[in-house]
Amino acid sequence: MTRKSGDASRSTIRDVAARAGVSASTVSRVLGGVYPVSAATRGRVMRAVRDLDYVADARAKAIAGVGTPTLAFVLEDITGPSFAHMAHGVEREATRLGHLCLVCSTEGDVRHELEFVEMMRAQRAAAVILVGGTADTPEYRERTHRMADSLASAGSRLVLCGRPPLDPGAPVTVIEYDNEGGAYTLVAHVLAQGHRRVLFLGGRTDHTTALGRERGYLAAHRARGLTPDPALLLHGDFTRDAGHRLMQQALKDDLDFTAVVAATDMVAAGALTALHEAGLTVPGDVSLAGYDDIPFARDLHPALTTVHVPYEELGRLAVRTALEHTPGAPDEHLLLGTHVVVRDSVGPPAPHQRR
């Protein structure tokens, strides 16, 4: 077994050329593979390459115009299961299409987001995918529109994935999934079981994903001629801890409800534990539903009724659509459907609770 001597610094194409007794161009051509090179020369070059354990500098190739393209993925926190699944879809599709994949977590900080997008522009990323809901303010639209223009003028492309669209004219690809529709169907299902007081464990009040789901909740009520009690709308993070805390508080405050709809499965998980801790059964005493259909949802007890979102597909679509986009072509705006997965956590309200 031969081990290369650890020559402290990487070798260049010229080192290889010198060792093979040819010019750098020849080495480049041998490695490129297309240009005709005699077998003998090719052999010597390959030998030198192996001896020196040479790999061409990807950055140098990139600036010469023959590099592996890169694609960037900016999200809030890879730890969220739905983000992770999107990331997985993005990563798979990116490598399938021969792209490298950079990921950045913003931790929810807008400044980080801006910095990262600027960096990705400097990296000449083929596309930048921004993932996850956000506050849909004029400032957001303005800032993001600017990003889109910057990237577009650099030959790159901004993709908004599960994020509110911009004003028409912004050079941006938008891939959304139907938060409002999914929540509407889910809450309609809950109401159809006979529930009339449904607690909603929502997200931050400025967050589009949370807001969309909340709108669905309200719309489903309206469609039945109901007006939900505002006291039943609670707000927190999209974490199991927030769900746990909110649910505890709701029980402590003695809120009157027969069902709970959580804005995400994680929130539902925390809420479920709080219900259990309070000695309540689900769906006997209280019904519970989530949103996202993460793999774990089946393993809650009872198995969680929730809304399935094709997160991985979302990610794959985001990169495919972005990379297929040709400048000048119309901007795509895709809206993926969701569907309710009925499991065991929603049932009719207990007889004594009916009104």
Added chain:
Amino acid sequence: MTRKSGDASRSTIRDVAARAGVSASTVSRVLGGVYPVSAATRGRVMRAVRDLDYVADARAKAIAGVGTPTLAFVLEDITGPSFAHMAHGVEREATRLGHLCLVCSTEGDVRHELEFVEMMRAQRAAAVILVGGTADTPEYRERTHRMADSLASAGSRLVLCGRPPLDPGAPVTVIEYDNEGGAYTLVAHVLAQGHRRVLFLGGRTDHTTALGRERGYLAAHRARGLTPDPALLLHGDFTRDAGHRLMQQALKDDLDFTAVVAATDMVAAGALTALHEAGLTVPGDVSLAGYDDIPFARDLHPALTTVHVPYEELGRLAVRTALEHTPGAPDEHLLLGTHVVVRDSVGPPAPHQRR
């Protein structure tokens, strides 16, 4: 609100120079910030930069030696919660230390792993972090040793994170956590409750993480003078589906056990559902324990007794240690401790089951 005219192609430093009426060197110096430039010139340059929405090409800077360093993170599947937490730690620490973060999923394919490492070497990544257990074969050691040498000779560094160490002498940083010790303590806890027939839902038989946990399971038995029934050792993937399937099979085969130890919390989750489906209560009829302490573990019902692994810390440590490493310094090998988190899923065996 001014919108830049979409000039189809990115502008170069020379474009900026021309627009500002100075030379490229001056632009570079203005942007660099240190070299003395007159206020008037600086103003003109900045103006041109803004007008053209110019960002210096990061790849060109990199090859000139002043780029943002990069760091690569190679894992099997970002979708696994423990991987996601490691990734989070890596990403945070990397950006904290001013590094960009590339991530690649291998989908468990060794060829992909090799390809990716080669690419990262071409990218001149400051470090390559390989994450997650693997088959610890001579071929693995040989191949990984070669990777380590290649990277080292290119001035980069290989980090193995939760992965078996190589032969001494390989230029590699190893950060492990104690699979065997954690499993040992966990199983000892289960045995101390009085269980004597403990079903082990393990991972693939060639996977070091799975194997370490299995060794802990065996060692805990031996320490009590017990020899576990080989029929109680089952093997599958680290997914909730595998756990579900394995548990169903075990019940169908009428295996004799009073407790179940799953190799991961995901597996435990699937197993729990299978137990519930069979009408068994936990821990009344059967005790159940997991491994990893993912956030969700608290929300299973009953809350899962498991082993806490500091995954995020693991990730942070991996990048910090790798980047602090100076060539020639001794190779670090860190072993992080784990601890059992006692919750509600393990209890004494039912009286009629005792023997």
Added chain:
DNA sequence: TCCGTCCAGGGAACCGGTTGCCATGCTGTT
């Protein structure tokens, strides 16, 4: 007024590759 100094900024080499263009030498044909 003349000369030395200092400072802003330009020219050119360099980072590590790719590739268009051209020179060389060998082969094949008449």
Added chain:
DNA sequence: AACAGCATGGCAACCGGTTCCCTGGACGGA
């Protein structure tokens, strides 16, 4: 034997930056 033609490989320009080195002009002091 002479010449056309092709296979082969070197030179140099270029990709988009940085930085060393040097020049020209303004300024201050003698």
